[in-house]
Amino acid sequence: IVAVVRSTPATALLLSVLATAASYFALTFYDRTALAYAGAQLPQRVVAKTAFIAYALSNTIGLGVLTGGAVRMRLYGAAGLEAGLISRAIVFNAFGFGIGIVVVGAAALVWGAGTVQTVFGTPPGVLRGVAVVVLLAAGAFIGFCQRGGVQPVWRGVSLRLPSAPLAAQQLLISALDVVAAAAALWFLLPSGAIAFPAFVGFFALAIA
Numbered sequence: 001i002v003a004v005v006r007s008t009p010a011t012a013l014l015l016s017v018l019a020t021a022a023s024y025f026a027l028t029f030y031d032r033t034a035l036a037y038a039g040a041q042l043p044q045r046v047v048a049k050t051a052f053i054a055y056a057l058s059n060t061i062g063l064g065v066l067t068g069g070a071v072r073m074r075l076y077g078a079a080g081l082e083a084g085l086i087s088r089a090i091v092f093n094a095f096g097f098g099i100g101i102v103v104v105g106a107a108a109l110v111w112g113a114g115t116v117q118t119v120f121g122t123p124p125g126v127l128r129g130v131a132v133v134v135l136l137a138a139g140a141f142i143g144f145c146q147r148g149g150v151q152p153v154w155r156g157v158s159l160r161l162p163s164a165p166l167a168a169q170q171l172l173i174s175a176l177d178v179v180a181a182a183a184a185l186w187f188l189l190p191s192g193a194i195a196f197p198a199f200v201g202f203f204a205l206a207i208a
Contacts, residue, residue, distance in 0.1 A: 008188060015187040023180035026173050027055045030096065031072075033170045034089035037162045040081050050075040065094060092162070092170075099138070100174015105204030106134035107175075112198030119202075142167050178204055 031051040035042060053075070054068035061067050069090050076086045109131035113124035144151075145164040152158050162170070182203040186196055194202075 004190075012187045016184045019180045019184040019187060023177050023184060024052060024055065026177040026180060027051055029173045030055075030093050030170075030177070031089065033162075033166055033173065034092040034096070035085075036166060037092045038085045038088040040076075040085045040089065042076070042079055042081070046075070046079050065090065096170040096174055097177075099141075100171060101178055101204050101207055102134060103138045103171060104175050104178040105201055106131040106138075108197050108201030108204060110135075112195060112201045115195060115198035115201075138171065142171070178207070 028048040028051040031047050031054075032044070035047065050072060054071040057071060058068035072086055072090060073083065076089075077083065109127050113127040113131070117124050117127055142164050145161045145167040147161065150158045150160050161167075179200060182200045183196070185203070186194075186199045189199075
């Protein structure tokens with residue numbers, strides 16, 4: 001194992017570091033869109049610093065809502081935001097990340113269903129069909145967000161929808177984050193070990 005690690009090409013290490021940086025760069029925009037959804041505005045330097053520290057801790061320790069949430073409460077609170085606005089942004093972040101993982105996993109299944117089916121034993125056509133349905137549902141949700149405002153969901157339960165551009169932006173940020181994080185690991189694999197779309201699918205499923 002040590003010999004294989006030492007034989008990893010410098011190019012692969014550099015690409016992995018760049019992919020990691022791209023993932024963390026995308027993560028800073030999670031908070032930007034979340035704060036926009038909550039109706040709060042802060043300087044980008046404050047948002048970027050807070051997001052980086054929060055995700056560095058939550059990705060290392062786990063329990064992101066608690067660890068990253070505590071950092072956001074402390075730093076955004078010091079910047080003058082009320083706890084209610086910060087909480088709304090934290091919840092939006094969590095949902096946005098979850099939806100992004102599902103959509104990226106579905107997109108990866110469309111291309112990598114032949115490889116993924118070896119694990120689940122499900123025909124590739126069925127996996128692709130499910131993936132297409134998920135992608136269509138995501139598109140329908142963005143279309144639903146065009147209504148904006150507070151919409152009734154079920155028996156007195158309401159949902160405050162983001163605008164369609166904000167929802168699409170959050171989805172794109174999630175996709176960039178997940179794909180870049182997967183690439184950081186994929187670049188370190190032996191050449192030809194697994195196709196990248198299939199690896200992204202496995203990665204998204206594992207994270208979920």
